[in-house]
Amino acid sequence: MSTFSKPIIALVVIALLAAACATPTPAPTTAATTEAPTAISSTIDCMGAKSGDTLTLMYQWTGSEEVSANKIFQPLVDACGIKISAESTRDAAVLDTRVKSTPPDILFWPSSSPVSLYQDKMVNMTTDGADTANYASYWIDLGTFSNTLYAIPVKADIKSIIWYSPARFQALGYTVPTTFADLQTLVDKMATDGNVPWSMGFENGAATGWTGSDFIQDLLLTLQGPQYVLNIINGTTPYNDPGVVAAYQIYQKWASDPKYTVGGANGTLNTSFLNAIYLVFQPNPEAMMVKQSGFAGGEIATQFPTLVYGTDYDFFAFPGIKGMQGGADWMMAFSSSNAAKAMVAYLTSAYGGKVWAQTGFDESPNKGANGNYTDPQLIKKAAALASAQGFTPDLGDTLGEPFTSAEWTAIIQVVQGTDIATALAPAAAAQKQITGK
Amino acid sequence: MNPLRTLNRIFHALPINLALIIMCVLWIVPTLGLFVTSFRDREAVRTTGWWTIFTPQPVVGETEYTTYCASCHGAKGNALPQANLSDPAIVNKYQRDYQLLAYLKQPINGQPHVQNPALPGNPNQSLPILGKILVYMQKLSSGGAKGPSLTLSNYVDALVGYKGTNSYLQDCASGNTAALLGLNCTASDLTSPAGMGIAMLNSIIVTVPVTLLVITLAAFAAYAFAWLDFKGRQWLFAILVGLQIVPLQMALVPISRLYSAVGMQSTFLGIWLFHVGFGLPYAIYLMRNFIGSLPKEIFESAYLDGANHWKSFTTLALPLSVPAVASLGIYQFLWVWNDFLVAKIFLTSHPVLTVQITNLIDPRGSNWNILTGAAFLSFIIPMVVFFAFQRFFVRGMLAGSVKG
Amino acid sequence: MMPAIMKQGKWAPWLYLLPALLIMALFIAFPTFNTVVLSFMDRTSTQSAAVDCVQGQPCWGIFENYRYALTNSIMLNALSNNALWLILMVPGTVSAGLLFAVLAERVRYEKIAKSIIFMPMAISFIGAGIIWQFMYSITSGGGQQTGLLNAIIVGLGGQPVAFMSTYPINDFCLMIVGVWLWTGFCMTILAAAIKNLPSEVLEAAQVDGATGWQTFWKVMVPLVMPTIVVVTTTMTINVLKVFDIVFVMTGGNYGTEVIANRMFQLIVTDTGRSTAIAALLIVLMIPVMIFNIRRFQKQEEMR
Known part of the structure; x- marks a missing residue:
């Protein structure tokens, strides 16, 4: 895994050259801000790392995602000569074993939850050379625990979006809603027309329910706003507050009635979250919309290669949402070796953000990424992320266990028709246990 | 041969054969489903059941096509040379119903494209009709009734360790080297570092020594438990039975700490010892049962002939428990072969099959179809072992050695 | 125990045992001890488990993790499910395995038949999960059923069943997977024992005019009993x-939770509870251990 074969290196060089060529030289303006082309070695600060230094990484990326990550690391490898030894796992038990015996120098994980478990072994990101100036303050706040910056987001994905087919909407005379009232009207109109508005399937083995938790959080952000969600995270608002109940009522109606979602409650419980995406874009679609994170675009393109982004599939922001929900892959460090510092400094530098954006591995929260995306889908997502007024992380991920599983269980029960107050009580108790309020 | 007697024998053997065959069918159907699936592409798997490749499928869209299109385009779609619906180049322009609808709204020679009868004006009604017509047009353009399309991609992609979003064979055919990541579409890809060839070798290097070690050490210990006398024998055996329940997850952190202290992380020695440790309690337990149930007399007579314990262990106990050793060997092999977690943690540098395959699957599992091919590639070696070890299941080894 | 006339050196047994004992002590006994210690500590193994006690709620002090393992509603669901699994799956696999081992001996396609029953275990590497998805899955929308069982049900005019999310059908569906997976194991071990039976005994029974059924119950089963x-x-x-x-x-949802799944789910986020569940498993083994010791003694008295 850790060894890069020569063709990959060649490919990265070609990719970088191509990206450079693709950027049209702007006409000289009075305040020309085009940066002079600099050699990579002077852009990347090796932080004292010497050629041959090894750097151990751990991340969840596999398959094509791992390929993208390697492309991003390559300039650092070329510039400093460090040797990367990476391990990929999605298994928290593997991470746990490693951290308790031989921790990786750098960990990338899709939530900052490892901080709460292994904080005493982690290194302050600032001392490892993180350039915090390249991040919006809300990101820095989210990565700060006990007044120390332990985690920095490297990859972000927006969640508060709805995927649909513009061409199908046009053919059927539907327009993209801009307010929550519009959305409710549209959903009811579709149902009256005999078109199922939603594809809400959320089956995912032991993680069944997480798609539902994203949907409910979007409803909370729309009906109540970002501060309300943050209050749930810090424990001032209990998870069975009337505002939460109201969001669950809307969700229950949409997710368990076959008029509103494919297959009704059984469809929601037993359709995998991937198939839920495909059902909207297959040749004879079964639903009009699917609320899913930015990654859905890639899944649609892979499953239906002939479809065109922008006409056959596209997304719009959750109508009327007051803030953006997103997920991020966080970088955490267990070492302050020179090579670890070089990686932290590189990825948090403006140049690192630029490379990330050009590689097109989702969005980068790094400000250096702005304006460097080439894929139209990523440009649109990045714009949505950049213009977000309030940002909230996934509340389940942030609160951590035992809340996360209690929340998923509550969602499953609500879809099965359990009384909302009854279903929410254990989740509220778990929230109380974590926040102590 | 008396035909009546033959008939009688068949009649008597019927219930046995029936019971066996029913059980075999029940057992093989799920695996057969996976086997068939391993030759299908994932969009087909998603929309239709695996058994549909054996059963004729209802023709979709023929009625709709006949109603709206056949009068001009003909039943086979080739009546109008300038708009030949049996030509894939034309049909493939319309992937979705709304594309066809948009096209059909354009008049032809000042006349509506579809008339007599006209399409329903409400798109909520016309789109589903067009969706079905599209399916039928696809069928016309692909040369009518073709057999179910099967693919080897699931096997090939697993074998070479393909990490792209298309398939290895397609990317090779279209020269899409960017997605191939160092694979060069020659035979050398079979030994690519992400592929199954190298991982299968690693799996063998892990599995074979573990199996041999477990059998050997267990045989020694089992002989001691069965035929030697020592203090605390009963208690030790009780503890041994109890140790079988200990979940190996409990050992990961302590052993991993130990290994990193002595520099044994990610070594074959480390993973061998771990697997042997967790294989032994069951192995000793099973072997003690077999060795202990050998008749006492054979050991006594051997002793009278001048044999010591070492001799009776090697010349009597071991050879006579060959069927037990064989069945133990099969399962010990299999458990280590199929292990994921231990290999993932203790052998990072040399990924075994299970680990290698998980590395190919995208985080959200959208290319899970590779698993189907990988499963059958991985399946070959355990089946070979099973057949090889079946040779040792022979009757009559104890013939003539039994009391009264 | 050795025949009385055979002599042994004082240290001989330990020479036979030592390699196995050393490895097991290091890899199982030591981690087990570690597990028991951790089960009395909190979720991050830093303080006593008693710190998790909440005022005004029941508290078992240092045994707080065991209170979870024995009284929490999810754990109660898991314990009762494991009991059901024990009652149904153990007899199911052992009797199916024995029946198959005995019957297969009498036909010419023995090897093929046995390998079919063995196959599930050999393919379990990708998990029985994917395989059984093609049996149990349900399509709730307008698409075709892609699960074989629901396709049959719908073909016969019935309504599709959500096998995985309907309690208690889902429990039985999971146990069927277990039986499918493990019967081959029982069959192989029992077949080895049957092959080891002295053929004279079976032949003698047949000469005495016993039917196949009588030979099975009165001769074969008692002889194979130790292996059973x-x-x-x-x-x-x-x-x-x-x-x-x-x-x-x-994933343990819909009322299908089992003990070991709970243990595995908590292993990272709550080491204390996870290890307490593991310790509970060991305690549950005590009756099995006692039973085996009794049998061990009996077998030696008899020979």
């Missing part, structure tokens, strides 16, 4: 530890 007990013990252990089937197919 071994296989039953092993299956009991396997069922107590069952985890992968549940994890892959339902």
Whole structure:
């Protein structure tokens, strides 16, 4: 895994050259801000790392995602000569074993939850050379625990979006809603027309329910706003507050009635979250919309290669949402070796953000990424992320266990028709246990 | 041969054969489903059941096509040379119903494209009709009734360790080297570092020594438990039975700490010892049962002939428990072969099959179809072992050695 | 125990035992001790488990993790499910395995038949999960059923069943997967024992005019009994530890939770509770251990 074969290196060089060529030289303006082309070695600060230094990484990326990550690391490898030894796992038990015996120098994980478990072994990101100036303050706040910056987001994905087919909407005379009232009207109109508005399937083995938790959080952000969600995270608002109940009522109606979602409650419980995406874009679609994170675009393109982004599939922001929900892959460090510092400094530098954006591995929260995306889908997502007024992380991920599983269980029960107050009580108790309020 | 007697024998053997065959069918159907699936592409798997490749499928869209299109385009779609619906180049322009609808709204020679009868004006009604017509047009353009399309991609992609979003064979055919990541579409890809060839070798290097070690050490210990006398024998055996329940997850952190202290992380020695440790309690337990149930007399007579314990262990106990050793060997092999977690943690540098395959699957599992091919590639070696070890299941080894 | 006339050196038994004992002590006994210690500590193994006590709520002090393991509603669901698994799956696999081992001996396609029953275990590497998805899955929308069982039900004019999310059907569906997976194991071990039976005894029974059924019950079963007990013990252990089937197919949702899945789910986020559940598993083994010791003694008295 850790060894890069020569063709990959060649490919990265070609990719970088191509990206450079693709950027049209702007006409000289009075305040020309085009940066002079600099050699990579002077852009990347090796932080004292010497050629041959090894750097151990751990991340969840596999398959094509791992390929993208390697492309991003390559300039650092070329510039400093460090040797990367990476391990990929999605298994928290593997991470746990490693951290308790031989921790990786750098960990990338899709939530900052490892901080709460292994904080005493982690290194302050600032001392490892993180350039915090390249991040919006809300990101820095989210990565700060006990007044120390332990985690920095490297990859972000927006969640508060709805995927649909513009061409199908046009053919059927539907327009993209801009307010929550519009959305409710549209959903009811579709149902009256005999078109199922939603594809809400959320089956995912032991993680069944997480798609539902994203949907409910979007409803909370729309009906109540970002501060309300943050209050749930810090424990001032209990998870069975009337505002939460109201969001669950809307969700229950949409997710368990076959008029509103494919297959009704059984469809929601037993359709995998991937198939839920495909059902909207297959040749004879079964639903009009699917609320899913930015990654859905890639899944649609892979499953239906002939479809065109922008006409056959596209997304719009959750109508009327007051803030953006997103997920991020966080970088955490267990070492302050020179090579670890070089990686932290590189990825948090403006140049690192630029490379990330050009590689097109989702969005980068790094400000250096702005304006460097080439894929139209990523440009649109990045714009949505950049213009977000309030940002909230996934509340389940942030609160951590035992809340996360209690929340998923509550969602499953609500879809099965359990009384909302009854279903929410254990989740509220778990929230109380974590926040102590 | 008396035909009546033959008939009688068949009649008597019927219930046995029936019971066996029913059980075999029940057992093989799920695996057969996976086997068939391993030759299908994932969009087909998603929309239709695996058994549909054996059963004729209802023709979709023929009625709709006949109603709206056949009068001009003909039943086979080739009546109008300038708009030949049996030509894939034309049909493939319309992937979705709304594309066809948009096209059909354009008049032809000042006349509506579809008339007599006209399409329903409400798109909520016309789109589903067009969706079905599209399916039928696809069928016309692909040369009518073709057999179910099967693919080897699931096997090939697993074998070479393909990490792209298309398939290895397609990317090779279209020269899409960017997605191939160092694979060069020659035979050398079979030994690519992400592929199954190298991982299968690693799996063998892990599995074979573990199996041999477990059998050997267990045989020694089992002989001691069965035929030697020592203090605390009963208690030790009780503890041994109890140790079988200990979940190996409990050992990961302590052993991993130990290994990193002595520099044994990610070594074959480390993973061998771990697997042997967790294989032994069951192995000793099973072997003690077999060795202990050998008749006492054979050991006594051997002793009278001048044999010591070492001799009776090697010349009597071991050879006579060959069927037990064989069945133990099969399962010990299999458990280590199929292990994921231990290999993932203790052998990072040399990924075994299970680990290698998980590395190919995208985080959200959208290319899970590779698993189907990988499963059958991985399946070959355990089946070979099973057949090889079946040779040792022979009757009559104890013939003539039994009391009264 | 050795025949009385055979002599042995004082240290001989330990020479035979030592390599195995050393390895097991290091890899199982030591981690087990570690597990028991951790089960009395909090979720991050830094303080006593008693710190998790909440005022005004029941508290077992240092045994707080055991209070969770024995009284929490999810754990109660898991314990009762494991009991059901024990009651149904252990006899199911052992009797199916024995029946098959005996019957297959009498036909010419023995090897093929046995390999078919063995196959599930050989393919379990990708988890029975994917395989059984093609049996149990349900399509709730307008699409075709892609699960074989629902296709049959719908073909016969019925309504599709959500096998995985309907309690208690889902529990039985998972156990069927277990039986499918493990019968081959019981069959192989029992077949080895049957092959080891002295053929004279079976032939003698037939000469005496016993029917096949009588030979089976009166001659074969008693002779194979020690191995039946071994296989039953092993299956009991396997069922107590069952985890992968549940994890892959339902994730323990919809009332299908089992002990080992709970243990695995908590292993990272709550080491204290996870290790207490592991310790509970060991305690549950005590009756099995006692039973085996009794049998061990009996077998030696008899020979």
